[in-house]
Amino acid sequence: MKFDPSLLKYDVQGLIPCIAQDHATGEVLMMAWMNEASLARTLETGAMTYWSRSRQAFWAKGETSGHVQRLVEMRVDCDDDCLLALVTQEGPACHTNRRSCFYTAVRDGERVVISDPL
Amino acid sequence: MKFDPSLLKYDVQGLIPCIAQDHATGEVLMMAWMNEASLARTLETGAMTYWSRSRQAFWAKGETSGHVQRLVEMRVDCDDDCLLALVTQEGPACHTNRRSCFYTAVRDGERVVISDPL
Numbered sequence: 001m002k003f004d005p006s007l008l009k010y011d012v013q014g015l016i017p018c019i020a021q022d023h024a025t026g027e028v029l030m031m032a033w034m035n036e037a038s039l040a041r042t043l044e045t046g047a048m049t050y051w052s053r054s055r056q057a058f059w060a061k062g063e064t065s066g067h068v069q070r071l072v073e074m075r076v077d078c079d080d081d082c083l084l085a086l087v088t089q090e091g092p093a094c095h096t097n098r099r100s101c102f103y104t105a106v107r108d109g110e111r112v113v114i115s116d117p118l
Numbered sequence: 119m120k121f122d123p124s125l126l127k128y129d130v131q132g133l134i135p136c137i138a139q140d141h142a143t144g145e146v147l148m149m150a151w152m153n154e155a156s157l158a159r160t161l162e163t164g165a166m167t168y169w170s171r172s173r174q175a176f177w178a179k180g181e182t183s184g185h186v187q188r189l190v191e192m193r194v195d196c197d198d199d200c201l202l203a204l205v206t207q208e209g210p211a212c213h214t215n216r217r218s219c220f221y222t223a224v225r226d227g228e229r230v231v232i233s234d235p236l
Binding site: 001002003017019021025026027028030031043073074075076077078079082084094095096098101102103104105106107109110111114 | 119120121135137139143144145146148149161191192193194195196197200202212213214216219220221222223224225227228229232
């Protein structure tokens with residue numbers, strides 16, 4: 001069956017969450033939002049393009065930082081309301097310069113930083 | 119610093135997305151939502167407890183199916199608005215009886231089912 005981005009389930013703001021996972025290592029790098037247009041653009045170009053909720057604009061990942069994310073394969077979940085993108089990531093995915101945004105663990109009730117900036 | 123679930127950034131419905139990842143294999147199993155109370159309960163009990171948006175009730179994963187998810191480690195992202203739970207999963211995570219909810223890939227513009235029910 002043809003994949004039609006318009007048939008996914010978007011929230012009231014027209015957005016769908018997209019998890020970016022390192023294709024090679026399985027590390028979960030980040031979660032950000034897409035709308036139908038940014039998803040279509042991602043599939044067309046192979047460059048991960050989110051929708052910035054703060055700027056209300058396309059967010060071509062790495063466009064200014066150079067930390068580009070290339071799409072290896074897009075997957076969609078059983079409810080058609082969440083995306084999982086397998087990617088290759090140049091350098092850090094996180095704006096703190098860490099590889100992954102999920103660098104804070106909860107251990108014994110404390111916030112523990114478990115990775116350093118690259 | 120102490121981890122305080124009330125200091126995370128919830129959406130207007132009081133919810134935060136939580137990605138469940140297989141602790142051992144790195145496979146992304148599912149994404150579901152938590153509120154502050156279900157997160158606190160998850161941390162207290164070690165049993166992954168989401169918030170069901172359709173039922174507006176706690177959703178203790180596997181309570182009826184037996185396909186329990188145990189928390190190994192909770193992580194939070196740089197913006198405090200997304201959770202990543204490393205888990206052990208009994209059997210399938212997906213209601214279709216597949217290990218992961220992300221069993222549909224987009225390949226050459228087509229939806230391709232890439233895994234079978236267990």
